[in-house]
Amino acid sequence: MSQPKLKEQRNIETLRAPVLRDIGMSLLLLLASRASVLGMFPFGIAFFAACFDKSIAYLGITAMAIALLTALGSTALMKYIIAALIFWIYTRFRTKDNHIIDATVCGASVIAGGLTFLIYGFVGFYDILMLFIEALTAALMYIVFKKSYTLMRNRKNRTHAAQDELISLALTIGVIITGLSGITLPFGISLSNIVSVYAVMCIALHTSLAAAGSGGLCIGFMSAMSSPMAVVTMGIYGISALCGNLLKAFGRFGVAIGFLGGSAVALLYAGNTFTLPVTIIETAIGALLFILTPNRAHNIINAVFAHSIRIEPLLSDVRIKQYLAMQLEKTAGAFKSLEECFENASEKRLKAYNKDVASLFDEVADRVCEGCPNASKCWQSDFTRTYRSIMLLLDTIETRGILTLTSVPVAFREKCLRCELFVVEFNHVYELYKKNLVHMGEAVTGRDLVARQYRETAQLLEDMSEEITAGFAFREDCEEDIVSELDKIGITAFEISVIESGHGRMEVYLDANKSTETGKIEGVLESILCAPMMLEGVEAGGLMHFTSRAKYTAEVAVRQISRDFSEVSGDSIDSFTTDDYKQYIVISDGMGSGKRAMTESHITLKLIREFLQSGFNVKTAIDMINSALCLRLDYECFSTVDLLCIDLMTGVSEFYKIGGAESIVLHGSNVETVFSVSLPVGMMSEIKVQSQTKRLQDGDTIIMMTDGISEAGFGTVRTDWLKKEIQMPRDTMDELAQAVIETAVKKSREAVVDDMTVAAIRLIEN
Numbered sequence: 234m235s236q237p238k239l240k241e242q243r244n245i246e247t248l249r250a251p252v253l254r255d256i257g258m259s260l261l262l263l264l265a266s267r268a269s270v271l272g273m274f275p276f277g278i279a280f281f282a283a284c285f286d287k288s289i290a291y292l293g294i295t296a297m298a299i300a301l302l303t304a305l306g307s308t309a310l311m312k313y314i315i316a317a318l319i320f321w322i323y324t325r326f327r328t329k330d331n332h333i334i335d336a337t338v339c340g341a342s343v344i345a346g347g348l349t350f351l352i353y354g355f356v357g358f359y360d361i362l363m364l365f366i367e368a369l370t371a372a373l374m375y376i377v378f379k380k381s382y383t384l385m386r387n388r389k390n391r392t393h394a395a396q397d398e399l400i401s402l403a404l405t406i407g408v409i410i411t412g413l414s415g416i417t418l419p420f421g422i423s424l425s426n427i428v429s430v431y432a433v434m435c436i437a438l439h440t441s442l443a444a445a446g447s448g449g450l451c452i453g454f455m456s457a458m459s460s461p462m463a464v465v466t467m468g469i470y471g472i473s474a475l476c477g478n479l480l481k482a483f484g485r486f487g488v489a490i491g492f493l494g495g496s497a498v499a500l501l502y503a504g505n506t507f508t509l510p511v512t513i514i515e516t517a518i519g520a521l522l523f524i525l526t527p528n529r530a531h532n533i534i535n536a537v538f539a540h541s542i543r544i545e546p547l548l549s550d551v552r553i554k555q556y557l558a559m560q561l562e563k564t565a566g567a568f569k570s571l572e573e574c575f576e577n578a579s580e581k582r583l584k585a586y587n588k589d590v591a592s593l594f595d596e597v598a599d600r601v602c603e604g605c606p607n608a609s610k611c612w613q614s615d616f617t618r619t620y621r622s623i624m625l626l627l628d629t630i631e632t633r634g635i636l637t638l639t640s641v642p643v644a645f646r647e648k649c650l651r652c653e654l655f656v657v658e659f660n661h662v663y664e665l666y667k668k669n670l671v672h673m674g675e676a677v678t679g680r681d682l683v684a685r686q687y688r689e690t691a692q693l694l695e696d697m698s699e700e701i702t703a704g705f706a707f708r709e710d711c712e713e714d715i716v717s718e719l720d721k722i723g724i725t726a727f728e729i730s731v732i733e734s735g736h737g738r739m740e741v742y743l744d745a746n747k748s749t750e751t752g753k754i755e756g757v758l759e760s761i762l763c764a765p766m767m768l769e770g771v772e773a774g775g776l777m778h779f780t781s782r783a784k785y786t787a788e789v790a791v792r793q794i795s796r797d798f799s800e801v802s803g804d805s806i807d808s809f810t811t812d813d814y815k816q817y818i819v820i821s822d823g824m825g826s827g828k829r830a831m832t833e834s835h836i837t838l839k840l841i842r843e844f845l846q847s848g849f850n851v852k853t854a855i856d857m858i859n860s861a862l863c864l865r866l867d868y869e870c871f872s873t874v875d876l877l878c879i880d881l882m883t884g885v886s887e888f889y890k891i892g893g894a895e896s897i898v899l900h901g902s903n904v905e906t907v908f909s910v911s912l913p914v915g916m917m918s919e920i921k922v923q924s925q926t927k928r929l930q931d932g933d934t935i936i937m938m939t940d941g942i943s944e945a946g947f948g949t950v951r952t953d954w955l956k957k958e959i960q961m962p963r964d965t966m967d968e969l970a971q972a973v974i975e976t977a978v979k980k981s982r983e984a985v986v987d988d989m990t991v992a993a994i995r996l997i998e999n
Contacts, residue, residue, distance in 0.1 A: 249288045259296045264412025266300030270458045275371040276408050278316045282339040283378035290321045316346035340372030381405040395717030403448040406432050407455020426511045429456045430519025433470050437477035438488045439535045449474025462510040469499045489520040593666045600658040706733050718757045739764050739781040783814045783881035786997045790966035792974040794989045803830025804939050804990035805838045814882045820875040822939045833872040852922040887924040894943040899934040899959045931998035941989035945977040966993040
């Protein structure tokens with residue numbers, strides 16, 4: 234692992250004497266410098282800049298000069314030598330590698346050398362255009378050569394090769410082969426064509442089908458780019474590489490047969506062997522050399538290509554099942570809490586109804602039947618018939634709203650001795666019974682409340698369906714890049730899954746061999762996903778869970794004092810963050826104080842948290858909670874809801890005030906007050922849920938409170954003192970919350986007549 238670092242340090246060392254191992258890189262530079270396209274030689278300077286050891290720059294420049302002299306590029310020799318000198322001087326002052334900047338400097342050095350050359354041989358605008366094209370080519374090839382060099386230099390420590398690295402390596406091989414152009418063997422056999430055939434067969438044997446096709450195309454084009462037949466050569470090598478890869482199960486002989494079969498197809502299409510850029514003899518020689526290459530040499534070649542990316546991601550159906558299970562579990566938790574609220578209420582509602590109906594009949598009997606000579610006969614010996622008759626009368630009055638003598642069945646009128654009095658008293662007692670039902674929250678509107686529950690549940694399921702279909706995506710395009718970059722720093726990934734939600738949240742599940750190096754992993758994830766990442770936790774089996782971080786953080790501080798400084802407060806407060814980068818601060822004030830008020834506010838707060846965390850929007854959650862509280866029969870259950878929703882990605886904040894006290898907002902130097910617009914939940918079946926939106930920025934502060942704080946003091950405007958408190962500079966929100974609660978107690982003359990709760994929130998940009 235230390236050897237690469239020593240090589241990197243050579244760029245800032247003094248010049249040294251060449252050694253034996255420098256011969257190989259010098260030969261490669263010589264061949265790259267001989268490669269030309271459209272009469273230009275940009276590959277030598279790009280290879281020199283990306284791969285050659287600058288501590289022997291003089292040897293590299295000499296190799297470039299020899300290459301240009303032997304490739305008929307001597308007329309532009311000075312241009313490329315000047316470009317190489319400029320880049321070498323740049324490396325003496327460079328503090329660290331930056332591939333983009335280095336590539337730009339490489340292209341600029343070509344322009345500088347070219348302009349110097351044009352001073353003596355300027356013809357026209359065409360020369361300037363070609364110079365800029367050559368500079369762009371040099372800059373792009375710098376990136377290609379750098380990727381290839383990095384892969385080959387670290388091949389012993391690498392377990393994977395990314396597709397872009399394999400393509401870069403194929404392009405590099407093509408350039409080197411082009412450098413062999415012009416070197417011919419007896420009988421006019423081209424050495425570059427033989428090497429091209431050999432290289433394409435090696436790629437076909439040691440890579441996947443896609444990599445073989447891509448490599449054949451790249452080598453074919455680059456090896457013949459100085460010829461008009463470049464596109465034809467590219468097609469022949471691409472098809473031949475695919476055919477060879479299809480037969481690689483039969484070993485080297487199978488690859489050779491497949492390659493020759495692909496070449497035969499090209500021959501049949503061309504119809505004339507003389508029109509092909511590669512002759513049959515050159516193809517046969519290359520295939521023979523490929524077959525006769527020793528296994529040891531093929532093992533070395535295989536070490537470069539064998540470990541291309543083969544990550545087995547979780548199947549899409551498994552991913553979707555996991556996601557659905559997670560969402561449904563959250564929803565089930567919310568409905569379980571709702572069930573706990575309804576379970577006792579349902580039983581009490583049935584008992585209360587039966588009890589009240591029985592008491593209604595008893596009350597009517599006491600008022601009408603007492604002293605009647607037929608009372609014992611009606612209510613004892615003939616009880617069943619009497620009960621059925623009165624139930625019919627109850628159905629009549631519920632249908633018509635009032636009972637009249639004419640609406641009473643004839644059989645009942647003939648049997649009852651006090652029928653007229655019975656009708657009058659029955660109407661009176663039923664009216665009292667109906668008022669009692671309304672007071673207990675069991676009026677006919679109860680059916681509407683239950684219907685609203687079903688409607689809101691249906692809306693939730695529709696929202697979940699939309700989220701499942703369009704709310705998240707598995708970013709398989711990023712998974713390979715992440716694995717490749719991790720491999721470059723010595724971290725092997727065994728399993729990876731990248732998920733992007735509809736609101737931009739990135740999640741990465743990763744199983745790696747070095748799970749302790751989370752800092753390095755986070756750096757790679759941030760560079761690929763373009764979002765700040767952090768380790769959320771470690772799942773069962775060691776699977777690391779990384780999530781993207783939000784733009785803002787909310788600093789929240791809470792202070793509470795109960796009425797008369799008792800141990801139980803009727804106020805409840807909660808702060809939590811959901812998966813969509815939204816932080817909620819919720820305050821609920823139960824009616825009155827003590828344990829009963831605490832129970833009311835705690836139920837409201839628990840339900841709100843469950844619903845919001847399982848995917849409900851605020852309006853739906855409050856509507857469902859309101860209808861749930863309206864259906865409670867044991868006692869009136871009213872509580873305020875003061876809810877603040879902060880979008881941690883944008884800073885947009887929404888205030889929902891259902892009977893809650895006002896809030897104070899410090900935005901820059903401006904102080905604003907947010908007032909309540911609705912009655913507490915549980916008081917009416919229909920409530921108005923309306924948000925008040927504020928766009929906050931870094932440093933903006935909010936004070937939320939219950940009425941025990943807001944009603945403290947005796948000023949003309951009761952919250953003036955709060956506005957002064959929020960404008961005073963505070964280091965932390967703990968200081969602000971403590972100052973507010975202490976001042977509220979003082980303004981109440983040290984007598985806490987109501988529960989006091991305050992939350993101080995400050996938005997901080999990460």
